[in-house]
Amino acid sequence: MNIEKYSKIKKELLSGEFYFQSLLEEAYRQALLSDLEMEGIQMQCLQLLAEKAEGYNKGESSSIRVEVAQTIMASNLYTVGVYLKSLPDILSALDSVKEESISKLYQQGRKIINTKLNVAKHLFQLVCQTKIQTPNYTYNATIEEGIRSFFKQYNPDYEAHETSASIDYQLMNPVTDSAGVEYITLYLQNLYMENLFCSKFDANIIDEVMCGYDETYKDLLVNVFGQVLQNALGCTVLNTDILSLSLALSDIKKIRSTLKNETQEAIHGLLQQKCGHGN
Numbered sequence: 001m002n003i004e005k006y007s008k009i010k011k012e013l014l015s016g017e018f019y020f021q022s023l024l025e026e027a028y029r030q031a032l033l034s035d036l037e038m039e040g041i042q043m044q045c046l047q048l049l050a051e052k053a054e055g056y057n058k059g060e061s062s063s064i065r066v067e068v069a070q071t072i073m074a075s076n077l078y079t080v081g082v083y084l085k086s087l088p089d090i091l092s093a094l095d096s097v098k099e100e101s102i103s104k105l106y107q108q109g110r111k112i113i114n115t116k117l118n119v120a121k122h123l124f125q126l127v128c129q130t131k132i133q134t135p136n137y138t139y140n141a142t143i144e145e146g147i148r149s150f151f152k153q154y155n156p157d158y159e160a161h162e163t164s165a166s167i168d169y170q171l172m173n174p175v176t177d178s179a180g181v182e183y184i185t186l187y188l189q190n191l192y193m194e195n196l197f198c199s200k201f202d203a204n205i206i207d208e209v210m211c212g213y214d215e216t217y218k219d220l221l222v223n224v225f226g227q228v229l230q231n232a233l234g235c236t237v238l239n240t241d242i243l244s245l246s247l248a249l250s251d252i253k254k255i256r257s258t259l260k261n262e263t264q265e266a267i268h269g270l271l272q273q274k275c276g277h278g279n
Contacts, residue, residue, distance in 0.1 A: 008030045008032070009023070009026045009027060009030060009032070009090050009094070011090065013026055014026065014090075015177060016085075016176075016177035016178050016182075017078075017161075017177050017178055017179045018077070018078075018081065019081035019082075019084060019085050020077045020078070020080045020081035020084055020097075021077055021081075023081075023084065023090070023093060023094065023097070024038070024041065024097070027094055027097075032094065033094075033098075037098065041097065041102065044101060044102035044103070045073070045076065045077070045102055047102075047103070048076050048102055048103055048106055049069065049072060049073050049076060051103075052072050052075075052076060052157075052158065053068075053069065053072060055157070056068070056072060056158055071158065071159060071162075072158050074161050075157075075158055075159050075160040075161050075162075076106055077161075078160050078161035078179065078180060079106050079109035079110055079113060079156075079160045080102060080105045080106050080109050081109070082109040082112050082113055082116075082160075082182065083096075083105050083106075083108040083109035083112055084096060084097070084105065084109075086112055110156065110157075110160075113156045113160055113180075113181055114156070116181045116182065116185055117154070117156065117181050119185055120151075120181055120184050120185045120188055121151065123185065123188035123189055123192055124147055124151070124188055126188075126192045127143060127147075127188055127191050127192050127195060128143065130192060130195035130196055130198075130199050131143060131195060132195060132198045132199070132203065132206065132224055133203035133206075134203070134206065134207065134210070134218075134224055135207070135218040136169075136210070136217060136218050136220070136222065136224060137218055137219055138168045138169045138170075138220075138221055139169045139224060141166070141168065141169075142166070142167050142168055142169035143169075143191075145166065146165045146166040146167045146168065146169075147165060147167065147184070147188070149164070149165045149166070150163065150164060150165035150167075150184055153165070154180075154181065154184075156180075156181070160180050160181070161179045161180045162179075162180060163179060163180060163183050163184060165184070167184075167187065168221065169191075169221075169223075170221055170222070170223050171187065171190045171191060171194065171223060171225075172190075172194065172223045172225050172226040172229070173190055175187045175190065194223075194224075194225035195225075197225060197228070197229065198224060198225055198228050200243070201228060201232075201243060201245060202243070205243075205244065205245050206224065206228055206245070208245075209227055209228060209231050209245050210222070210224060210227055213227050228245065231245040231246075231247050232245060233271060234247045234251065234252070234255055235247065236271060236274050236275060237255050237258060237259070237270070237271070237274070238251055238254065238255065239274070
């Protein structure tokens, strides 16, 4: 019966960035949390805030500015959410909220954040090792300055939900509905995969492709991987040398003529077959 009740909470209705808050709101809306239970959870959240505020002031005072209190509260809720998201399902998450203290959930989440931070640091090393040789400013600045500053400035105790870095380079598949170390981990994961693909091609050839897109690309918010992938797929369709990434205007017209009446599924199947993965 409990499983049936909790299944009313659809995963897609919960926020990745504000998971704990959205879980509480949805559970309360579905009458899976009573007024008394909700009040108890809120009181525990305030108690945790008071404890963290004392730590923030190094025990000298529990009085802090409203803006700081709001930030610490958001950090606490984010950290609890990190733990709840690690559980097998919504049933387990809601049971934990009901049965465990918020302080304990926070401590569990804090441990996971430490682990995620170590994973992010490892991913950053991989990103640096596979870094594309390109003059594109936002790509270089994001890696050399933005992401490095994240690791220097990130404060998991009081600002766990913050992404205190200037990350302007646009991924082909952007990271959404995420924050803090979870955001940076997903961003680095995607960037590493993009770098890995681009590392198969000569840097000078990639530069030619990008100049073909726009000669001023070094100053643009443009995704390098997307352009490289586009040309590689074009060469695949034409059965020409993929590593050359060479597509003339006549080649593009031929591709358009070949694919214009095909469905997305048919094009996907064609590419799989040409890449040797279709069966």
